[in-house]
Amino acid sequence: MTASSAAEKSSAALSIGDKAPDFTLPTDGSGSVSLSKLKGKNVVLYFYPKDDTPGCTIEAKDFRDLMKDFEKSNTVILGMSKDDVKSHDKFKQKFCLPFTLASDVDGTTCEAYGVWVEKSMYGKKYMGIDRTTFLIDSHGKIAQIWSKVKVEGHAKEVLEAAKGL
Numbered sequence: 001m002t003a004s005s006a007a008e009k010s011s012a013a014l015s016i017g018d019k020a021p022d023f024t025l026p027t028d029g030s031g032s033v034s035l036s037k038l039k040g041k042n043v044v045l046y047f048y049p050k051d052d053t054p055g056c057t058i059e060a061k062d063f064r065d066l067m068k069d070f071e072k073s074n075t076v077i078l079g080m081s082k083d084d085v086k087s088h089d090k091f092k093q094k095f096c097l098p099f100t101l102a103s104d105v106d107g108t109t110c111e112a113y114g115v116w117v118e119k120s121m122y123g124k125k126y127m128g129i130d131r132t133t134f135l136i137d138s139h140g141k142i143a144q145i146w147s148k149v150k151v152e153g154h155a156k157e158v159l160e161a162a163k164g165l
Contacts, residue, residue, distance in 0.1 A: 013114025062155035
């Protein structure tokens with residue numbers, strides 16, 4: 001997917017150019033994160049379904065491996081799922097993840113970003129997180145959205161977009 005086609009994708013709730021919804025959530029390491037406190041930096045906010053599952057692990061490791069390049073582009077990486085903080089702590093430690101993992105246990109932020117959706121597997125419907133990444137610029141505006149992310153090559157594509165901010 002090219003950056004231009006990625007820019008055309010949007011979640012149901014938000015579009016490119018919208019102000020990113022603010023949030024304050026608990027994180028790994030007994031911390032907390034607020035989007036509003038990250039102003040002045042670009043933010044990669046990536047939503048993923050579950051800690052320590054195959055696709056989510058590949059995605060996290062790819063962002064981890066490009067962390068220094070994101071930092072050179074004034075960009076912070078923030079992963080988010082509905083897993084609790086203890087799960088995030090284990091996931092982060094197991095794979096040496098150098099970025100923050102936010103816990104949205106009640107799903108309020110997932111809903112605000114339009115990533116809590118009905119899914120289907122083997123004919124069974126259920127609610128879950130649509131793997132989606134938002135690139136938020138240093139002013140808090142959504143610069144790009146990638147929906148229904150395929151993890152292979154995704155982190156590199158996001159990095160290229162971040163370099164352009």
